[in-house]
Amino acid sequence: GAVVSQHPSWVICKxxxxxxxxxxxxxxxxxxxxxxxxxPKKSLMLMATSNEGSKATYEQGVEKDKFLINHAxxxxxxxxxxxxxxxxxxxxxxxxxxxxxxxxxxxGTRLTVT
Amino acid sequence: QxxxxxxxAVILREGEDAVINCSSSKALYSVHWxxxxxxxxxxxxxxxxxxxxxxxxxxxxxxxxxKKQQSSLYLTASQLSYSGTYxxxxxxxxxxxxxxxxxxxxxxxxP
Numbered sequence: 001g002a003v004v005s006q007h008p009s010w011v012i013c014k015x016x017x018x019x020x021x022x023x024x025x026x027x028x029x030x031x032x033x034x035x036x037x038x039x040p041k042k043s044l045m046l047m048a049t050s051n052e053g054s055k056a057t058y059e060q061g062v063e064k065d066k067f068l069i070n071h072a073x074x075x076x077x078x079x080x081x082x083x084x085x086x087x088x089x090x091x092x093x094x095x096x097x098x099x100x101x102x103x104x105x106x107x108g109t110r111l112t113v114t
Numbered sequence: 115q116x117x118x119x120x121x122x123a124v125i126l127r128e129g130e131d132a133v134i135n136c137s138s139s140k141a142l143y144s145v146h147w148x149x150x151x152x153x154x155x156x157x158x159x160x161x162x163x164x165x166x167x168x169x170x171x172x173x174x175x176x177x178x179x180x181k182k183q184q185s186s187l188y189l190t191a192s193q194l195s196y197s198g199t200y201x202x203x204x205x206x207x208x209x210x211x212x213x214x215x216x217x218x219x220x221x222x223x224x225p
Contacts, residue, residue: 034213043116043201043215043216043217044156044201044203044213045215046212046214048212049211049212093155101161102158103213104158105148105158107155108154108155
């Protein structure tokens with residue numbers, strides 16, 4: 001149980017275009033979903049916290065107009081990278097939580113902006 | 115504030131034991147431990163909660179000293195599959211916060 005999927009797993013896009021990444025909890029309802037990004041050989045950095053039906057809470061330094069988060073249901077959250085640039089290239093990972101305990105991570109989406 | 119992990123890296127032979135430490139300068143509600151293999155997402159190992167409750171892996175144990183704001187992960191009789199980067203993630207809130215991860219500890223198990 002507690003499976004989280006992400007789609008797509010890998011995307012290459014041209015600079016200036018927007019990319020949408022989906023995060024789904026497949027077999028449970030997630031009260032909260034989180035978005036992280038990870039640069040090569042670096043740690044995961046929390047970008048934002050997302051609760052169903054309410055606006056996402058962004059960490060300091062993360063542009064909310066650049067990284068649009070929509071939490072449409074208890075099983076789906078989306079991250080849209082708007083007007084992507086090469087410096088946005090990264091590994092984006094979502095996690096989903098049922099409440100007080102562990103967070104279950106998705107397999108990640110590797111974004112390359114050319 | 116990012117927790118500090120030690121050591122940064124360690125190489126062991128199969129069957130040896132390892133201890134990975136995580137310390138924070140802030141009071142913690144919980145400490146989460148994950149293992150990540152190259153190119154893959156982190157895999158949950160353990161969570162230790164304030165008050166002593168813990169949930170996790172049957173072959174891996176961990177401790178959480180709330181007063182010292184420190185946690186240690188104990189890997190006994192290591193197996194080749196234990197290789198990877200271990201991250202501790204700390205949470206200061208009441209159970210619904212995102213995690214602040216340490217820089218990771220690279221563990222290599224050799225046959």
